[in-house]
Amino acid sequence: MANIITDETIEYVGILAKLELSEEEKEQAKKDMANMLDYIDRLNELDTEGVEPLSHVFPVNNVFREDIITNEDDRENILLNAPEQKNGSFQVPKTVE
């Protein structure tokens, strides 16, 4: 196995992804990710020198909206699925100490 995923990497990626893995899941994730990266690394066999990365598959450009207000107050709907709400707002744990 060429790729080795450390505890620190799993910890760090967990912070980025906002996932908290159990010890068991972490061990599994280390293995899975290393396997996957080994597999992915076969792309290195391909010579991509000078190839333009293709993010949008078709050359469609300039899709715009005009600057016209068409949305009305839809607060009731927007808050419909909120796990917790207060005063017409989404309620979250305190964000500052």
Add this chain to the structure above:
Amino acid sequence: MNLMSLTAVELGKKIKDKEVSVEDAVKAALAQIKSVENDVNSFVTIDEEGALKRAKEVQKQIDSGELSGPLAGVPVAIKDNMCTKGMLTTCSSKILENFKPTYTAEAVLHLEKAGAIIIGKTNMDEFAMGSTTETSAFGATKNPWNLGHVPGGSSGGSCSAVAAEECSFALGSDTGGSIRQPSSFCGVTGIKPTYGTISRYGLIAYGSSLDQIGPVAKDVTDCATILEVIASHDTKDSTSIKRDDYDFTSALVDDVKGLKIGIPIDYLGEGLDPEVKEAVLNAAEELKKKGAIVEEFDLSLVEYAIPAYYIIASAEASSNLARFDGVKYGYRTNDFEGLHSMYKKSRSEGFGAEVKRRIMLGSFVLSSGYYDAYYIKALKTKALIKKAFDKAFEKYDVILGPAAPTTAPKLDDSLSDPIKMYLGDIYTISVNLAGLPGISVPCGRDSKGLPIGLQLIGDCFQEKKIIQAAYAYECTREYDRCDLAKKGDK
């Protein structure tokens, strides 16, 4: 007569001709669901009440002449990653177990306007991540042909519901083969159209640059008809494309004389089940008999599509699924200390293993220091794959091959080895990377009695060519119904 044995277009015609009422059609679907759903588990949500209520409304509109389209009154099932206003939309995930969208996806709106009756939401791999419908938080869907096997995925629920005749047709979504592979496993027909043909507005994103909605039905005629109804240029989706033609049904012609068909040698090599290979080559032979020019060619790069796909799809997914955080909708953990603990616990408890695996991978390949090595490399590979297809389509009208290397695997056999599962998408994935249209049509069964799917791939915006080729092939054989479907016949 068993109404559910009809195709969507046949049933629609009977309804239009007043031979059958919309209510009868809906009741027939609900009855079949009652009889087989315990076995197959195609659905996450069944909306009996809503469907019956809607049946009355649609009947009125048909009677008044307001509705006259081919799908008016026909029962449809929607994959559970498309938003339906007021109706649970879960993506088969615990994190959305209580989510009721406040708007309806554009493609579904088109169906509603055409008078199709939504009877429920179909099971899928969680957030469309999987090839077996086993990663659903609400239990696996079973293959109606053999309940010990998977239906494929991620649109497994949609395909099994059509095969088991719990609905007349269904919508699926295809990011790396998620319509074509389960269609193949369930013996039904499914199309992934050219990227941008069907609005993604309201489709809960997995890999935004790859996702496309498409029809799943009993035959090519149904698929072309449904495609005609749901395809549109939508100003709410910036990647939606304004096409010159939407008259897909005009391609339902039994004629392939002079059609140039290429079979990639790379699609017939190692890993391909011999029985699948034989069925697919037999299908090619049938087309040849009808006058098509069939030859093998070297497509190249096929083995690089999967790694490129998993980088791009996982990266996009890691970002697309960031919004599920316990703040605005969906699951929030009960027990947390502070904001970040709320985020982490809600997401870790809400997402299943495969989703977490891909979010972790996607976050990693985008993280500082790895972006160029992985993400940019994958986008360059994608460019090369697109080029390889462009070259192939200079020579061929249609590319022919299997939809999947095998028939449906047994339940519980796939998840333990993710890479092996990912390899199952080898013939479908590059089509998504290149944005091309692809169709899977049944082309026989293996010795275990499991269906085999033939895949036809077209150049971008050339749906009509693959529809025509698929239709011509379909004309050579009868639609094969599974025993579970026949339960409704008496």
Add this chain to the structure above:
Amino acid sequence: MSKQYETVIGLEVHVELATKTKIFCSCSTAFGGEPNTHTCPVCTGMPGSLPVLNKQVVEYAAAVGLATNCKITQNCKFDRKNYFYPDNPQNYQISQLYYPICRDGAVEIETEAGKKTVRIHEIHMEEDAGKLIHDEWDDCSLVDFNRSGVPLIEIVSEPDMRSAEEVIAYLDKLRLIIQYLGASDCKLQEGSMRADVNLSVREIGATEFGTRTEMKNLNSFKAIARAIEGERERQIDLIEEGKQVIQETRRWDDANSCSYAMRSKEDAQDYRYFPEPDLVPIVISDEWLREIKEKQPELRDEKKARYKKEFDIPDYDIDLITSSKKMADLFEETIAICNNPKKVSNWLMVETMRLLKEHNMEPQDISFSPKNLAKLIQLAEDGTINSSVAKEVFEVIFKEDIDPNQYVEEKGLKSVNDEGALKATIEEIIAANPQSVEDYKNGKQKAIGFLVGQTMKAMQGKADPGMINKILKELL
């Protein structure tokens, strides 16, 4: 402190664009409003929703780029910046990293030390976040997405500034350019213009930059100046003590004049940018760029040159009038009606400025119309009202934009120009104030002022003081 230090400052300025709708949805950008009443599935990150770009945002951003001498990226794209925070509904911000719309610009600033160029690294378009309100009672925070998706441009300068004075001159320059373009009102207090300060210090003569910190939460010019001073001192102290400056983001607490680090293990600053797959590239053709250029209104420097040529008013006046777009517009619109540049300039320079200061207002807040100011000038010019009455009436115009003709009529404020009536009053005043008359005759010039004042009082202010003076002198 034995060594001499130089402060090196670069700015990241966020400006809210003056569009009617948000950048990616058709919700209103109106300020205020009950929480979450200007929201939709797109700007609240509902599953399945997709962004569609507001064309006006591109035009404003390109116009600002052109006015700040930037190169316009004719093939530009959006990227996703990924980070979790409750004010960010998708937990990614749609922004631009790889192909920002503008690059390599520069503006000239002027301080007491003279003129200087501040280079602009780039300008990119992005979406604003929602607002978090901290609820003390429930020990929680509340999220309002009304601001979520309001279009911003972020103007990133090179580290070319060396003092708070230069920073403020630069901000002022940007503010004026953008206001003149009509691309934003640039109000620091309301947050439509916000600046983050990147600051490092180094010994004078050093060629390498020191480690910089980024300071956030600066919502007035004064706070910016204080934060720069505070951070400079903090960094010099660290260096003098032989400690390291850590590259970090700090939050300025203006009330306590100090800053603190916004560090947390949970906020790894690794934004995992990648091209936004839900939006297609923007191609700005030469033709479109030309159209944007042609639409560009006259900017301040051009305006100043024109005023100098067209109107006979001092440079000082020109400078002040053009120091806000609102003032310059008012000036030109009023002149168009009454064709009296000097008088219009005077009213703006003196009375308007005084009242703005008195009410703690910005020129943008002016609500009176050029029409009513022109009418007032006319009334004063033709002697219908005297200058003190005119000032009184102007205060009412400033507050309520009343029609001065009607007001003067209703309140009976017209000057009495009937010489006979005035003469009779003056005779009465002379008779009633023999002492003053005596004093005047004995050469006390001041006494006449008293008599004018008494007459004015008797006339309830509605007389022309020049005329009173003349008649008084005749009678005495």
